[in-house]
Amino acid sequence: MIEFDRVSVRYQGATAPVLADVSLRIDEGELCLVIGHTGSGKSTLLGAINGLVPHFTGGTLSGRVVVAGRDTSAFPPRELADVVGLVGQDPLAGFVTDTVEEELAYTMEQLAIDPAAMRARCEETLDLLGLADLRHRELRTLSGGQQQKVAIGAALTAHPSVLVLDEPTSALDPTSAEDVLAAVTRLVHDLGITVVLAEHRLERVLYCADKIVYLPGDGSAAAGDPAAMMELATICPPVVELGKLAGWQPLPLSVRDARRCAPELRARLPARPPGAAAPPPGQVALAAKGIVVRYGPLVAVAGAALALHRAEVTALMGRNGSGKSSLLWAIQGSGRRDGGTVHAGSEGADPAALGPAAARRLVGLVPQTPADLLYLDTVGAELAQADKDAGRQAGRSAADLLDALAPGISRGGHPRDLSAGQQLALVLAIQLAAAPAVIALDEPTRGLDYQAKAALTRLLADLAADGHAVVVATHDVEFATAACQRVVVMAEGEIVTDDQAATVLTASPTFAPQVAKVLAPLPYLTVPQVAAALCAVPGPA
Template sequence: MIRFEDLSVTYPGAGAPVLSHVDAHVEEGELCLVVGPTGSGKSTLLGAAAGRVPHFTGGLLTGRVLVEGRDTREHLPRDLADVVGIVAQDPLAGFVTDTVEEELAFGMEQIGLAPALMRKRVEEVLDLLDLARLRDRTLADLSGGEQQRVAIGAVLTAQPRVLVLDEPTSALDPAAAEDVLAALARLVHDVGITVLLAEHRLERVVQFADRVISLAPGGNAESGAPARVLAGSAVAPPVVELGRWAGWDPLPLSVRDARRLAGPLRDRLARTAPARADDGAAGAPVLDAREVRVRHGDVDAVRGVDLTLRAGEIVALMGRNGSGKSSLLWAMQGQGPRTGGSVRLAGPGADPATLPPALARRHVALVPQTPSDLLYLPTVAEECAAADAQVGGPPGSARDVLSALAPGTPDGAHPRDLSEGQRLALALAVQLTGRPDVLLLDEPTRGLDYTGKARLAELLRSLRELGRAVLLATHDVEFVAGCADRVVLLAGGEVVADAPAREVLHDSATFSPQVAKVLRPLDVLTVDDVRRLLPGGAP
């Protein structure tokens, strides 16, 4: 169905190709997972399969890509629209209508389907992706995860033979991600649709894959069966990383497979009698929110939330899509709407909403779900220089943070040309130059590979050591397990749990990390926990 034959892609002004001599194929009715570090060319490979590279992006493409026998060099994306549907990383940027139902119908209108057939397909997709309750909602008012499900649904209604998806679950909570992936698996097995999918959160999707294409820095690729390719891949989900450390054969791709092999490891860990780690004592309160309420139209997004952030503490704000996480972050930062309650910063003793923006930024900074909202200059270097100048910091401060989070990000690149992870790193560098007492992050791991997440976790731990408070809204349970001290769980705009991270994650059916599920009932959350408990290596 899809063939990459000696494919190389070099963008204008680039010193080296982003993809180099890639040979791979995807058979009809397969779900093929594309993996690799940030910047390795995953989005370029997907764009080539949909004809967007090089027709929309420019650059030089050598070799060829065949989709159902059509050479993408000779067919524009519109010529492939009846065969290929694509869902990009930023769903909001791709919407062309105002409401959910209109967006689901738009693609079918463009290919001239009969109204009765359009209505039938819209209803089917509404049920498939649990969107029926949102059918009349305005797209701009949806949460990021809800927008992503609508974007997937808008492609599915046209019933293409090939689905190309770039990070389809990055903004979804664990339950919603499982629903979307299960729906894709049903389309593959029951309808015979071919799926080409790039994803950084491999723990969610690898068990559904029939084939893996692994991209390495420099543009080289390896393609084959998931277990064989991931055995040597630079990126791998925790269950695979645990299997590689333990020397399990065959290498497990799911929690179920890993549990069948983990008996001796659980026995050895049980003899070490691991106890719950001391999460340490946080410092004095630096931000205090009381009875915060946020209303969007007829929707009560946040309902009387009390939340205190303390110096030297990393707090994870979790909950299903639409539970009010982003609304609460913006209300606490001061620029978002707040229909009730109070927020007070300990430093100036004032509500951040009443402070001048330059002063507020020195106390509380927020990096939103779409980091590009903070970026407005034509190059990375100019963004970094402007951030330093705005807070009177020494030249190079923002660049140093950016280099630590995303090494190799070019100074001369336009922010919109960066990968999702690089844009996040740049926005974070811009915000941290003000050395705020409180850092608020909305889905900070979206677009980051495992190495990027490790760098971000290290940065957050260094901020904790400096006495800063960090509040991050996220669905990434693996990231939370590795760095958070405390978890606040929201549901329906209300706090339903506020406890140490290990307690919430270990006992949760939805928010447990993979290693905790494999080694339950032991109090072990991550592969690093296993290494610390068994420094001598695998049994």
């Protein structure tokens, strides 16, 4: 169905090609997963399938890409619209119309499909993706998961033989992500459509992939059977890492497979993970009581109380719209607050009562879209501005902090050209330059791959060790497990649970990380814990 024949792609001004001499074949009806680190060429590979690379993006493509018998050098993307459907990361950015039904029909209108057939296909697609109740809704009012399903539906109505999805769940919470990926797998099974999917959340799709294309980052690509490719890849979900650690063959790709291999491992592990209990948290750095945030009739935060301790990383979890962001903005003092008190820092001052410059010395917040804070032309200028803003009291310069967080970022580069992880590090450095007692991060793991998440985990641990109180709003269970000591769960603007991470994360199946699911009832949460335990006990002879 899709054939890459010695394909190389080089963008103008780049020193090395993004793809170098890639040859691969994706057959009809396959679900092919494209994996690789940020910047390894995943988007380029996907874009080459429908000709956006190089027709739209520029650059030079040598070799041949043939899709359903059409060579993309002769067919620009618009002439391939009837065979390839493309769904991007941000569905809202790709919507041309404004209601669900019109959006579903848009591609068909361009292809001049007969009105009666159009109507029939729209109805089918609405049912297939469970969108029938939303058909007249405005696209902007839908949740992220619903928007993504509409985007997939809009590609499907043209009856393409290939569906290309570029990180369709990177901006979604876990429930919506699961919903979207479930819809995609159903398409593969029911319609026999060929799906090419780039995805960070490997744990959710790995088990139903027929083929994996792994991009190590040097321009080459390796394609093959999922289990075999997982042996090779450096990005693996925790369940695969656990399998590698325990030496299971073939490697388990799902929690279900792993549990079947697990009894032997569970027998070898001590009943409790070794290692000292978590150090007792330091003194309270921020105490918020009875926080209320309302937007008109909508109550976002309904009397939440939160205490953040020095030297502790707290995860703030809960579904989309449960009030996590509003709570963080309210305690920082820049957001709306309609009630309650906040005492931060050693003097117990209220950040909202101080000016913005003083507030950020108490609580530093990294918002959901960190790039909103960046407005200068170079990384160096941003850092210099940060030092100027921080004033004399600041301990370390922003440049020092950035080097500690993410070494090797060029000072002359444009902040917008950095990867998501690097942008996050830059903004974090800017906020840390003011030496706040409390650091709050809103959804920092969006768009980060496993390695970047691991780096962020280490970074937060270092900050806590330096005596900062850290709070992270996140959907990512695996990240929260690795990075946080305490978990606070919110629902409908109220705090539902506030306890040790190990207790909260093993208590419910929805919040449990993969390792806990495999090793239950043993209270292990992460692969490093298991590794440490295996080192401590002698292995089987």
